[in-house]
Amino acid sequence: MTNKTTWFEEIWSPEGSSFSLEVSELLHTEQSDYQKIDIYKTTHWGNLMVLDGCYMVTDRDNFLYHEMMTHPVLFTHPDPKKVLVIGGGDCGALKEVLKHPTVKEAWQVEIDERVTRVSEEYFPDLCDSNNDTRANFYFGDGIAWLKERPANSLDVIIIDSTDPVGPAAGLFNREFLGECLRALNTNGVLVQQSESPLFHSNTLIKDLHTELKAAGFTSLKTLPFPQPIYPSGWWSCTMASKDLDVTQFRASDAENKVFDTQYYNYGIHLGALCTPEFMKKALD
Amino acid sequence: MTNKTTWFEEIWSPEGSSFSLEVSELLHTEQSDYQKIDIYKTTHWGNLMVLDGCYMVTDRDNFLYHEMMTHPVLFTHPDPKKVLVIGGGDCGALKEVLKHPTVKEAWQVEIDERVTRVSEEYFPDLCDSNNDTRANFYFGDGIAWLKERPANSLDVIIIDSTDPVGPAAGLFNREFLGECLRALNTNGVLVQQSESPLFHSNTLIKDLHTELKAAGFTSLKTLPFPQPIYPSGWWSCTMASKDLDVTQFRASDAENKVFDTQYYNYGIHLGALCTPEFMKKALD
Numbered sequence: 001m002t003n004k005t006t007w008f009e010e011i012w013s014p015e016g017s018s019f020s021l022e023v024s025e026l027l028h029t030e031q032s033d034y035q036k037i038d039i040y041k042t043t044h045w046g047n048l049m050v051l052d053g054c055y056m057v058t059d060r061d062n063f064l065y066h067e068m069m070t071h072p073v074l075f076t077h078p079d080p081k082k083v084l085v086i087g088g089g090d091c092g093a094l095k096e097v098l099k100h101p102t103v104k105e106a107w108q109v110e111i112d113e114r115v116t117r118v119s120e121e122y123f124p125d126l127c128d129s130n131n132d133t134r135a136n137f138y139f140g141d142g143i144a145w146l147k148e149r150p151a152n153s154l155d156v157i158i159i160d161s162t163d164p165v166g167p168a169a170g171l172f173n174r175e176f177l178g179e180c181l182r183a184l185n186t187n188g189v190l191v192q193q194s195e196s197p198l199f200h201s202n203t204l205i206k207d208l209h210t211e212l213k214a215a216g217f218t219s220l221k222t223l224p225f226p227q228p229i230y231p232s233g234w235w236s237c238t239m240a241s242k243d244l245d246v247t248q249f250r251a252s253d254a255e256n257k258v259f260d261t262q263y264y265n266y267g268i269h270l271g272a273l274c275t276p277e278f279m280k281k282a283l284d
Numbered sequence: 285m286t287n288k289t290t291w292f293e294e295i296w297s298p299e300g301s302s303f304s305l306e307v308s309e310l311l312h313t314e315q316s317d318y319q320k321i322d323i324y325k326t327t328h329w330g331n332l333m334v335l336d337g338c339y340m341v342t343d344r345d346n347f348l349y350h351e352m353m354t355h356p357v358l359f360t361h362p363d364p365k366k367v368l369v370i371g372g373g374d375c376g377a378l379k380e381v382l383k384h385p386t387v388k389e390a391w392q393v394e395i396d397e398r399v400t401r402v403s404e405e406y407f408p409d410l411c412d413s414n415n416d417t418r419a420n421f422y423f424g425d426g427i428a429w430l431k432e433r434p435a436n437s438l439d440v441i442i443i444d445s446t447d448p449v450g451p452a453a454g455l456f457n458r459e460f461l462g463e464c465l466r467a468l469n470t471n472g473v474l475v476q477q478s479e480s481p482l483f484h485s486n487t488l489i490k491d492l493h494t495e496l497k498a499a500g501f502t503s504l505k506t507l508p509f510p511q512p513i514y515p516s517g518w519w520s521c522t523m524a525s526k527d528l529d530v531t532q533f534r535a536s537d538a539e540n541k542v543f544d545t546q547y548y549n550y551g552i553h554l555g556a557l558c559t560p561e562f563m564k565k566a567l568d
Contacts, residue, residue, distance in 0.1 A: 007302070016328035017512070018291070022300035044300035061482065198345065198512060226510060226518040228301070228482060233517015234510040263560045271555020276547045 008040055008048065010055050012231040015199050019229060021045055021058070027122060032114035039122045045229075047122045049090065051115070051162060055229040057090050057123065065193075066126075067264040068225040069237050070096035071257075072272060073156055073191040074103075075249045076239060080155040081105070084183075086142035086171065088160035089115030092126040097158070098134060099259040106134055109146075113139035143170050143179070152185040159192040164204065172208060177215035177240075187243045190217070194238040196231055197224045201282035205236065209283055212240045219246045222279065223272035225263070247273050292324055292332065294339050296515040299483050303513060305329055305342070311406060316398035323406045329513075331406050333374065335399070335446060339513040341374050341407065349477075350410075351548040352509040353521050354380035355541075356556060357440055357475040358387075359533045360523060364439040365389070368467075370426035370455065372444035373399030376410040381442070382418060383543040390419055393430075397423035427454050427463070436469040443476040448488065456492060461499035461524075471527045474501070478522040480515055481508045485566035489520065493567055496524045503530045506563065507556035509547070531557050 009020040021042045028039040038050040046059025057065070070093050074080050081104045085093050089110035097106050110116055116137070120127045129135065138145055157180050161168035170176055171192070180190050190212075195204045209220050217240035227235035239246040255266040275283070293304040305326045312323040322334040330343025341349070354377050358364050365388045369377050373394035381390050394400055400421070404411045413419065422429055441464050445452035454460055455476070464474050474496075479488045493504050501524035511519035523530040539550040559567070 005300075009304075011304075014328075016289075016306035016326060018304040018306075019517075020293075020295075020302040020304070022302075042300060044298075198510070224510070226482070226508070226516075228516045228518060232510075232512045233303075234512060260561075262562045265558070265561050265564075267555075267558025268560055271551075271558040274549070274551025274555045276552055277544075277549050278546045280549075 005043055008050065010053060015231065017231065019055070019231070019233070021048060021229070023048065028118060030114065030118075032112050034112040037114060037118055039118060049119070049123070054163065056162070057092065057126070058229055059123065059125070061228050062090075062092050062126065063262040064225055064227050065235065066092035066096050067261050068223060068272065069093050069158055069160055069191060069193060071254070071261065071264040072223055072237070072249065072269050073158060073189050073239055074100050075254045075269065076241070076244060076246055077155050077189050078187055078250065082154050083107070083156045083158065084109065084154050085158045085160055086146070087111075087162070087168065088158065090119040090123055090126050091116060091130055092123075093158055093160045094135060095126055095129040098129045098132050101258060103134060105136065107136045107138060109138045109140070109142045111139070111141055143176055146179045146183055149183045151182050154183050155185055155188055157184060157188070157190045159190070161193060163195070172204070172211065174211045174214040177211055177217070181216050181242060184242070187241070189239060189241045189244060189246060191237050191239045194222055194236045197222070197234055197236050197276065197279055198232045201279045205238065206282055208238055212238070216242055218242055219244060221246045221273060222275070222283065224276065224279070225272060289327055292334065294337060299515065301515065303339070303515070303517070305332060305513070307332065312402060314398065316396050318396040321398060321402055323402060333403070333407070338447065340446070341376065341410070342513055343407065343409070345512050346374075346376050346410065347546040348509055348511050349519065350376035350380050351545050352507060352556065353377050353442055353444055353475060353477060355538070355545065355548040356507055356521070356533065356553050357442060357473050357523055358384050359538045359553065360525070360528060360530055361439050361473050362471055362534065366438050367391070367440045367442065368393065368438050369442045369444055370430070371395075371446070371452065372442065374403040374407055374410050375400060375414055376407075377442055377444045378419060379410055379413040382413045382416050385542060387418060391422060392419070393422045393424070393426045395423070395425055427460055430463045430467055433467045435466050438467050439469055439472055441468060441472070441474045443474065445477060447479070456488070456495065458495045458498040461495055461501070465500050465526060468526075471525070473523060473525045473528060473530060475521050475523045478506055478520045481506075481518055481520050481560065481563055482516045485563045489522065490566055492522055496522070500526055502526055503528060505530045505557060506559070506567065508560070508563070509556060
């Protein structure tokens with residue numbers, strides 16, 4: 001690549017669409033034990049991380065995903081003290097989790113240590129809470145880690161995974177989700193990234209609801225949010241609990257949150273709980 | 285173009301991003317008096333209309349834009365009887381307007397008759413209310429049409445325009461918006477498409493708020509919504525009124541709406557009224 005700009009394109013073949021960003025430099029490339037990791041400098045979106053050819057994060061728009069993967073679930077639990085992030089190697093979810101003063105211990109369990117090491121270098125902003133004394137890191141298989149975890153020992157589980165192929169394939173089935181439920185304490189809440197409302201309401205999102213119910217979760221809600229770099233520019237996460245109604249949350253705490261966000265606030269949480277008509281039809 | 289598939293790409297140069305759809309056939313192309321009109325058959329999004337190289341509508345995702353440009357403003361007005369759509373040549377907004385039983389007369393004032401004629405052929409679904417006896421069509425300059433309109437004679441004005449360059453450049457300034465206010469009756473409400481929350485909160489959206497206030501509107505609200513084919517995949521409309529608080533609406537009527545939608549419902553309306561943190565900072 002010369003210093004002339006070029007474009008990085010991710011084609012989403014199953015839906016005949018693609019999204020491209022103009023890039024000025026390939027800052028880093030490596031084949032880790034798990035995937036190809038590329039970091040580009042873009043012209044307008046800051047740095048960009050690509051895993052196996054798929055967009056992961058940019059400096060410019062990651063706040064949407066990271067805030068929606070964390071603050072709704074943390075304001076749904078009445079008093080989240082112990083929080084697990086499975087995946088999330090860029091550390092952006094962990095950073096948002098640690099903004100909550102109730103949190104006493106947070107684990108990030110990421111299979112690919114190289115994602116975190118590369119993020120520390122190219123996404124320092126996402127990693128600036130990594131030295132928080134409440135933060136714990138384990139690099140290895142999240143499914144195995146969870147099986148070793150005592151029952152009733154976590155308040156919130158955040159599954160911040162890549163698409164359900166490759167390393168993340170095992171994170172969307174009832175066996176794994178059942179392990180999550182076992183590890184969650186009373187009032188425990190789980191959230192899982194759940195792809196595009198437009199593309200996946202009748203497939204992955206519906207299937208995830210089925211698997212969550214089969215695993216024993218009784219209250220489910222899929223929250224849509226914008227995410228320009230992901231296929232369709234529209235993404236979602238799905239919250240689930242056995243004990244709590246996940247459509248209710250600590251509204252007053254959210255309204256008076258003691259930390260800054262760029263997207264999330266009380267109203268955004270309320271709005272994300274409202275389901276578009278076509279999704280209601282797909283999921284009811 | 286052969287029967288092998290290829291891609292239509294719109295590059296959004298100011299932000300270094302682009303979005304592409306896989307297309308199998310160029311169904312129609314012409315240079316009208318105002319713009320180049322291309323219709324493609326896509327592999328996964330139905331038909332696609334492109335004006336001067338910019339995405340306008342696809343069969344698959346236009347419901348998001350058309351529903352959000354119409355139902356929030358129509359459920360904000362207490363009793364919308366007379367509705368004007370400026371632009372909107374594809375007839376999709378008009379179709380949604382006519383779903384409201386309160387509406388007695390609707391005008392579509394589009395500068396380029398060819399857009400409507402081509403839509404009748406390639407987007408018959410969007411045009412299937414064109415024979416409604418309440419529907420009136422005028423092909424010509426919306427600004428001139430509005431100046432001839434008596435004062436206090438419209439309940440709702442929907443400005444369903446292209447980007448604020450070319451034919452639509454005059455639709456975003458205080459002079460035109462003042463003409464809208466003059467034509468609106470007591471409790472009149474206007475809505476204007478207002479580009480991308482991510483790209484334009486500090487520029488076009490902020491400027492539009494300034495122009496609306498300068499024109500005499502006192503209550504303003506920008507409502508974000510997903511729109512995959514538009515730049516960033518995230519779009520917005522801005523509602524404004526002199527007499528009404530546009531953050532309030534006929535909630536019960538919206539909850540019990542007597543027509544089908546794919547995206548809009550009471551909760552979606554409520555959620556769209558909630559402003560992301562970064563937009564609050566840009567617009568306050």
